[in-house]
Amino acid sequence: MCPNRPEGAESDLSPAVRTRAKALALALRQATASVGGRGALLHRWDPGTGMLTLVAADGVAAGAARAWSELREEQDVPPSCALRRGVLVRTAGDSLGTGAAGTVAVPLVGADGPIGALSVLLSGPDGPDDVQRSFLHAVAAWATERLERPAGPPYREYDPEHEKTVRTVELTAALSEAVTAQDVVRAVAEHVLAPFGAEGLIVSVFENGRLTRVGEVGYPLDYLKRFEGPLNAGMPITDVLRSRKPLFLESPAQIYQRYPAVTDRILMGTSPKMAWAFLPLVASGRAVGVSVLSYSRPRTFDEADRALLTALSALVGQALERARLYDLEHARAQELQSALLPRTLPRLPAAVAAARYLPAGRGEQVGGDWFDVIPLSADRVAMVIGDVMGHGIAEAATMGRLRTAVRTLADLDMAPDELLGHLNDLVSDLGEDFYATCLYAVYDPVGRTCCYSLAGHPPPVLVYPDGTVHSPVVSPDPPLGAATPPFAAHELPLPDGSLVVLCTDGLIESADQDAEQGLTELLRVLSTATAAGPARRTGTDQEEDARRLEELCDTVVSALVPDREHTTDDAALLIAHTHAMAADDVASFGLPDDPRAAGQARELVRDQLAHWGLDDLSMTTELLVSELVGNVIRHAKGPLRLRLLRSRILTCEVYDGSLSTPRIRHATYTDEGGRGLQLVAALSRRWGARYLSDAKCIWTEQDIPNGSGDRTPPHWSRPAEPAPSILRS
Incomplete structure (x- = not known):
């Protein structure tokens, strides 16, 4: 947005104008990132008045940007100079008082001539290198295209170079949102293969002297196995990793001339290619991997192709390094969480249980959901489910501490309200930023009752033998860490053969529905799934009982969380089939x-x-x-x-x-x-x-x-x- 726009004015803009403003802001962020700058500005030129008007700025304070809000085309400032000369211009000095070491400006050239300028404030004395210059021109061309079509895209003939430019900026946007290494591979496949006419893609990371594939497109698995194993001298990938420079091989003759030892492995097989672009993925000053684009026919890589692919590989390298760090941390956190959750649930005389833990499909870290089934004296069974608020390794570790504490307190045969009181003290001692919800229930097969207490948690759902589905309406106490004991104790009669269903809010609450709507849907799904006929339980063994519970868990999860890839919260589900003592x-x-x-x-x-x-x-x-x-x-x-x-x-x-x-x-x-x-x-x-x-x-x-x-x-x-x-x- 223009920095001198009145507050609240953006809400008055049309959707098309708001969309264009977001696109221009994205272009400025990518331009700044490409040269490691401090911020960027975009000016549009009016031939009638000879003035350049600031239409977008990113990373520049409003007060500083105001000095360049209106510029004359004859002024001796970078945007005006770039407009007049029609070439990239670099000047030294802090023109706007932002602490910048200099400014680089690129003209915006439309179909009928110049229409404005893109300027980036530099943080260091060195100007952009050839790769960075090529990328700045690509961003400028993309911004020009957006400025020339404010009301929507007019018809234009297909232009391969224009398509490459557009896809380049779209790739940078996709990479900025990529979280995992697989996200990076998908972004490259979507925004690079078609514009550059490639049919094959391999993205690999370099670890411990070996190259490990992260993802591929256009290759059968048996062909890729030819390249597994440690790296050896005399291979294209080895040279690219050592030199950190791209390698373009335009035909089988070229690869045979330079690498005769590996020609058969590359050319023979079920997926032969005829031209290759080996691109180093560099991050933090070291080669972290290699991306290989391949073509089914020989082709020539001109200077524009080489410069643009090299620039793209630098962006991919940074994104892949960030994604690999995330993958590593996420994997460790999930391993920790999996180790803290019960590996199997006990099959007890009074209850057989099944459970599901669903990690969030999106988000950067694991959550703190947990569940457990604990045998007590007199064949009673304790069922517990909880959720540590927040996401991350700290929350997963806190979950493990709470689960251990619950097991210790359960061994003392404490009543549910008393147990939650002790658990509340533990969470309070962790600090003001730690909170958790919990439901602790005890089923007595002799008295055929279920006693439970809640601490900010969704209530249990009970499915009776006649098919009635019921969720008691109670006022839950505040979450652990925020509550003041004593906790309320609740008791319900539980006929022989009833189901006890416990879940965390991640199962019933999402961006599309609140917790009350989700609970209603859970009741509906359970009612439908358990509407069985008059089949008797006589002769049913625990193996069969457990199998049916597993199927019921799958049914509930599929109905309540149909799109797991886009969930933002972990979810846990525990279903126990209770059996009274004769x-x-x-x-x-x-x-x-x-x-x-x-x-x-x-x-x-x-x-x-x-x-x-x-x-x-x-x-x-x-x-x-x-x-x-x-x-x-x-x-x-x-x-x-x-x-x-x-x-x-x-x-x-x-x-x-x-x-x-x-x-x-x-x-x-x-x-x-x-x-x-x-x-x-x-x-x-x-x-x-x-x-x-x-x-x-x-x-x-x-x-x-x-x-x-x-x-x-x-x-x-x-x-x-x-x-x-x-x-x-």
């Missing part, structure tokens, strides 16, 4: 609050294990129960209750009315007691304590030996009341 697999008994309780507990255990066909575990379980009950009698208070759970393992629980924490003591040789919990730890595969509102539970777990009882979890094979499956066959 009534026959739960045995609960009340015990008296006196020393007789230990003996009664042993008898109850012996009878119940005999009923389940687990007599082999009877002696060990009686010892465990005796120690746990005796510990309550000595150190806690009633009421006492014993509960046994049978699934893949045998769980023994003793409840009491005390909130004191049991601890393992280091008893001396002369102590008569204090070894009870040591015995419990030695006899069980795992043990611990969890706390209720007015009581606590000490639990132990034992493996069920092979051949003892029914090894298949009973609630998988013999549900009390078979329920229809909500997963499609």
Whole structure:
């Protein structure tokens, strides 16, 4: 835009004029970048008044540009001199008080003569070299074409040179937006091959003495394998990398004359070429790779072709180096993130789960989305999903810390609201700039309930066995790092065979829809995908269950994120199929609050294990129960209750009315007691304590030996009341 335009005037311009202003600003940025300048200005000449009017400026302060807002054609300043002489003009000195070392101006020459001038303020004493001069003329020609067609492109005959100029500036614009190395290859293929009549393209990077292909166009893979491996002397690419100068071979005769040792490899095969332009890709003063344009017929490269291709290769080299650095950082960040996410999800008696993590298709860095499924005592299952706000390695590392913290706190059998309170303290300690959302839920297969708490996170979605899809409407607490505990606790009944669906906002929110619209779409997709017939769950194994969940995840992702390449946020999805414990697999008994309780507990255990066909575990379980009950009698208070759970393992629980924490003591040789919990730890595969509102539970777990009882979890094979499956066959 012209620097003396009144504020707000741009909104009054027509779309065509605004488009032209953006194009001219782009041309000025590319001109400045090509010579490493400080800024650029564009003047248009009015033959009637003899005045040059400033129509666009970039990188130049409005106050400084105002001195050149109107120039007479006879003035001794670079734009006027370039206009009068019709050639590139370079002057020394700081003409506008910007700290520039000089100015270079190029005339804008239209179909009927000069129409203006393009000026670039130089940052150093050296003027543009031949390649830079060629590029400045190309930018000037492109700007001239834009100035001559303000209302739209008039009809003109095809001009190859004009097409090259236009494509050159378009290439610089595409390269400025390229993020990955593949983006660079696509930009070169789109904007270079056709204007220069080439049919083949290979872009390679030079690393550790080897040339690695980044991308190619017009070559079959079996032909490209001829050139894999370390570089050797006597090859065109080797000479180009060493000299950092382009090499143009116009016919097979030329390449045979200069490189007879590699002629057969280049000319023979399924994709022979007859002319080549080997262009070094130089960045930071070193050759970072090679770009090869090839032609199916011999051709001559004139001086204009050579200068322009050389200029383009410099732009490609800079873009490729930047993209390679991004690719390297992005790959490392993704490796870190992948290492921090669970490699596989456990298949538990009470829940089988599947998940998807979708990295953003666009954007410079990874995000901090995570999920996890954690087995708890009494066959309960914790499901967690979260999102660290922001993108980058720091956020990915923070995600890993939070996931580890959640697992540690979950092992303490904390309630969801209490766990989020501790997690909030952790995030707050990271600093004021760190925030995260989180949903932590616990499914109890015995009570058939789901308890959860939210910290700024989308609510869970529940799919019931009858096909009803429901998302509870609750007021979520603020995100972790911004919240003030306590967090709200929510509890929902969850019938046997229900689905629990958790996701991050990247799945339901995008530039095209808000979170509420996305949640509505998620409910619709789940309702359609799970509208199964009356197929019974009887006989369904976990492998089949997991397969159906994987298919459901794919269905949801395809519907909610149809264009992953253009997403700007990471997304995570976790779906768990819950299974309640059958009534026959739960045995609960009340015990008296006196020393007789230990003996009664042993008898109850012996009878119940005999009923389940687990007599082999009877002696060990009686010892465990005796120690746990005796510990309550000595150190806690009633009421006492014993509960046994049978699934893949045998769980023994003793409840009491005390909130004191049991601890393992280091008893001396002369102590008569204090070894009870040591015995419990030695006899069980795992043990611990969890706390209720007015009581606590000490639990132990034992493996069920092979051949003892029914090894298949009973609630998988013999549900009390078979329920229809909500997963499609």
